[in-house]
Amino acid sequence: MLRSVTAELDLDLGSSVDLIFQIAVAQRVPVVREELTFAQGERVYTPTEIVDQSGTRLHRVAGECGLLQVRYEAVVGAQVPARPTSDLEAVTYLRPSRYCQSDEVFAQARRQFGGLQGAELIASVDEFVATSTTYTPGLSQGTDSAVTTLMTGQGVCRDYAHVVIALLRAMDVPARYAACYAPGLEPMDFHAVAEAYLDGxxxxxDATRLADRRSLVRIATGRDAADCAFVSYHGGRVGLAAMRVDAAVIDEVDAMDAGAHASASPDPTASDADDYSQLVQLA
Structure with missing residues (x-):
């Protein structure tokens, strides 16, 4: 399965500012071709790439006052087996975090999912969040947490992922957050899903049910959305003037085209609806 992914950001920088981007596909994703540029007028910046312990690629740029245009485009191949997880990493994803307060939802999780284990527990949490939360673009705040979403019953993909993660951690299942490109997502944007650790x-x-999990492309991995923001900055003012995200399953002919992201074709392995009763891996 070949997938084409694109991200275009226009940022209005009010002064000199330290910018950190997480829009490139993760380290282990098999890249067929890739291009990432940062430009202000005639000036082109060369970013510093930093790779964290989970394989997330961060690109750091020291921008100056003015309009910064960020362009990323890649074609990626089939998924590869995920790297091994250490005991320390698994323990880290059992702990409460800023947006996934598993300690605060402990009583609810134990009351609602008590007695369930393994795949049955994961499926039950997934179904609960999918049916109890309404997808509502524009109403969720960037500071909303799993507790907020459980109270309001509404949110976007990041909120669904936070609730799933918090409930699973409360049930002693390591769970983490993954930002990704999602072919077929409607409305198209950066997407977020949860991941649960089971049998190694x-x-x-993906409790939103908005994308085929088999076609997702990993960007960043972390405890919650605070670790996976597509852009963060320090020391200045930044405004988002424009953003476009695209992702599609393509064929090999499209992959040879410099404009591959513009011409999608259906993938025969993803023609059927995603079966949410099955566990799916994201490389």
């Missing part, structure tokens, strides 16, 4: 493997949970 991380499995994707």
């Amino acid at each position: 493997t991380w499995h994707v949970i």
Whole structure:
């Protein structure tokens, strides 16, 4: 399965500012071709790439006052087996975090999912969040947490992922957050899913039901959205003037075209609806 992904950001920098981007596909994703540029008028910046312990690629740029245009485009191949998870990493994803307060939802999780284990527990949490939360673009705040979403019953993909993660951690299942490109997503944007650790493997949970989990492309991995923001900055003012994100499953002919992201074709392995009763891995 070949997938084409694109991200275009226009940022209005009010002064000199330290910018950190997480829009490139993760380290282990098999890249066929890739291009990432940062430009202000005639000036082109060369970013510093930093790779964290989970394989997330961060690109750091020292921008100056003015309009910064960020362009990323890649074609990626088939998924590869996920890297091994250390005991320390698994323990880290059992702990409460800023947006996934598993300690605060402990009582609810134990009351609602008590007695369930393994795949049955994961499926039950997934179904609960999918049916109890309404997808509502524009109403969720960037500071909303799993507790907020459980109270309001509404949110976007990041909120669904936070609730799933918090409930699973409360049930002693390591769970983490993954930012990704999602072919077929409607409305198209950067997407977020949860991952649960079971039998030595991380499995994707997308309670939004908005994308085929088998075609997702990993960008960043962390405890919650605070670790996976597509851009963060320090020391200045930044405004988002424009943004476009695209992702599609393509064929090999499209992959040879410099404008591959503009011409999608259906993938025969993803023609059927995603079966949410099955565990799926994200490389």
